[in-house]
Amino acid sequence: MKANITEYLRVNLDTEMWECRNCDNELISAHENYKRGLLVHDRNPSEIHKPLIDPELYSYSFAPDPVYTAMLEFYCPHCGTMVEVEYTVPGHQPVHDIELNLVDLKKKVASWGDIPERPEIPDTARERSAHHH
Numbered sequence: 122m123k124a125n126i127t128e129y130l131r132v133n134l135d136t137e138m139w140e141c142r143n144c145d146n147e148l149i150s151a152h153e154n155y156k157r158g159l160l161v162h163d164r165n166p167s168e169i170h171k172p173l174i175d176p177e178l179y180s181y182s183f184a185p186d187p188v189y190t191a192m193l194e195f196y197c198p199h200c201g202t203m204v205e206v207e208y209t210v211p212g213h214q215p216v217h218d219i220e221l222n223l224v225d226l227k228k229k230v231a232s233w234g235d236i237p238e239r240p241e242i243p244d245t246a247r248e249r250s251a252h253h254h
Contacts (some may be wrong), residue, residue, distance in 0.1 A: 216229070
């Protein structure tokens, strides 16, 4: 029994393990912070948020200051899919943002019945254009 938690994370309720939804590999126990099972890239935030004014001329350029802002990118160690991005302060532990009650989740998922991993989503744009004259 599996439950999709985010776009790229699911929990296997039988093994109680986090899994990557892209490559189906196990990451870490679902009793732990899933980020501990991922690769992390401590990225300089000014690489993404470029200065709006010349940082050589001004001490504040409207780009995040890496002295005060850390940007952590988390990747699946098996397939390289980016699973999460977190803005925090340098040196801070990654935020434990998802903590599951596995007992209750197992009951809920069992009551839902089979849910497809990737449900078919109709292409409504194609359907609309087929009806135009």
